[in-house]
Amino acid sequence: MQKKLTITVDEKVYKGLHSVVGRGNISQFIEALIRPHVVSKDLEAAYQQMAEDEAREAEALEWSESTIGDVR
Numbered sequence: 001m002q003k004k005l006t007i008t009v010d011e012k013v014y015k016g017l018h019s020v021v022g023r024g025n026i027s028q029f030i031e032a033l034i035r036p037h038v039v040s041k042d043l044e045a046a047y048q049q050m051a052e053d054e055a056r057e058a059e060a061l062e063w064s065e066s067t068i069g070d071v072r
Helices: 011-021 023-038 041-052 054-066
Strands: none
Touching (some): 041 054
8 A cells, every 4th residue: 555745855956857767756765775774574474474464455345345334
């Protein structure tokens, strides 16, 4: 899941991002720079392992589908 983030940068940095990275690539560029500093590799591997567990994913889907009627 992605989240939107608003940040403030110096005007020269802003213009540099647009000219060097390109308008449509700024988010990916910043995320690639920051990710190693804020996301633990162990945590990322654990999430990947959980996603590959088909039985767990099926159980989670069944649970989430069964709770849909609880929302009012």
